Amino acid sequence: MQLKDLYRLLGLTGNEPSPFSSEGHKAQVKAEIWSKINDARQQLGEFPSPKVVSINRKQLILVAASITFFSVLGLLVHRKLTKRNAIIEYVTYKTPKGQTQMLELPDKSVIWLNAATEVRIPQKFTQQRDVYLIDGEAFFEVTPNKEKPFVVHSNGIETKVLGTGFNVKSMKNLAEIKVAVLHGRVAVGNAQQTFDVITKNQSVTYNKQTGTAQTKEVNTDEVVAWRNGDVVLRMVSFDEIITAIEDVYNVDIEYNATQFTYCRNYIRFSYKQPLAQVLDMLKAIQGIDYSVNGKTIKITGGAKCK
Structure with missing residues (x-):
């Protein structure tokens, strides 16, 4: 801060101060400055002295314990939030x-993927074992774990289990999603409701x-x-x-789907059979x-179904 700024701040007369002309002039300026400082102290009042509070040993222990408790609590909350918000990597x-x-x-459960099937699986399970059936059909043999439910997500449908064997068929081009239980017990539903809880030799079919x-x-046994x-x-x-024929034999079949909308049929064949035999069936x-x-393969003709 320059001398002229100090003059202006303290409200001293004179616009542009000149250099000290003598020791007497210097003493005069010093006296004026101290006078302004004393006036300001009297207007504001003296700052009170800090108050000293005594704390006995018992109070000190309680304060230390409180600080330790909230520090540990904060650490636990931080770890939980960090774990919850951890990025899950999928394969x-x-x-x-x-x-x-x-x-x-990762939990030793086993998945069998049918032909033309896509699944997304976390590299490591967390609080819940989530598996995503993107498209196709898969059979799940789940390792029991009551602490970590096993959930299969398939186009809006959730199949929740603790430990069981079940089959999920969820194909993007088909109108129905099917869940069948080989052994154990599963709950089938969506985000709004549970459709049913099914057991061995039962199936839930959901129409999209x-x-x-x-x-x-x-x-x-036929399902799997x-x-x-x-x-x-x-x-x-x-x-x-x-x-099924397209997926097994890796072919594309052209046909008029609307002609067979209401048709329901039974067919059985082996992967080893020639394609021509299956088409003849x-x-x-x-x-x-x-x-x-x-x-x-191009399909023509065919009987309509009512």
Whole structure:
């Protein structure tokens, strides 16, 4: 701060102060400054002296214990929030058409993936074991763990278990999502409600178009026959049969889907059978004609269903 600024701050007369002309002039300026400082102290009042508070040994221990408690509590909350907000890394597995695959999860549970199936699995499970069936069909053999529920997410449908064996079929191009239990007990539902809790040889079929769910008895040995290289489809839509053939034989089938909207059929074949045999079975069932051009099959004709 320059001398002229100090003059202006203290309200001294004179605009631009000149250098000291003599020792007397210097003493005069010093006296004026101290006079202004004393006036300011009298207006503001003297600052009170700090108050000293005595604390006995017992109070000191209580204060220390309180500080320790809240420090530990804060640390625990921080760790919990950090763990909750931790980034979960996932791995995606996708089986090509015509192939199946078995996966072992971090908790030793096992997943069998049918042909043309895609799943997303965390590299490490946290408080809940979440697996995402993006598209296709998979069988789950879950290791029991009451502390960590196992949840399969499939296009808006959640299948919750503790330890069991069950099959989930959720394909993007099909109208129905199917969950069947081989052994154990699972709850099937969505974010709004639980459709049903099913046990051995029971199945829940959810219709994505109508938003309705139906529970029925099934032969789960037939449902999971694909794990042994067999396809058993009982009273299913024509679309589901076509999808199964495409996935097993890695072909594309062109057909008029609206013509077979209300059709429900039964078919059984092996992965080892020639494609022509399976198409001939479909011809006998639905009265269709077909032509093959490389990996593309065109279906014409066929009886309509009511």
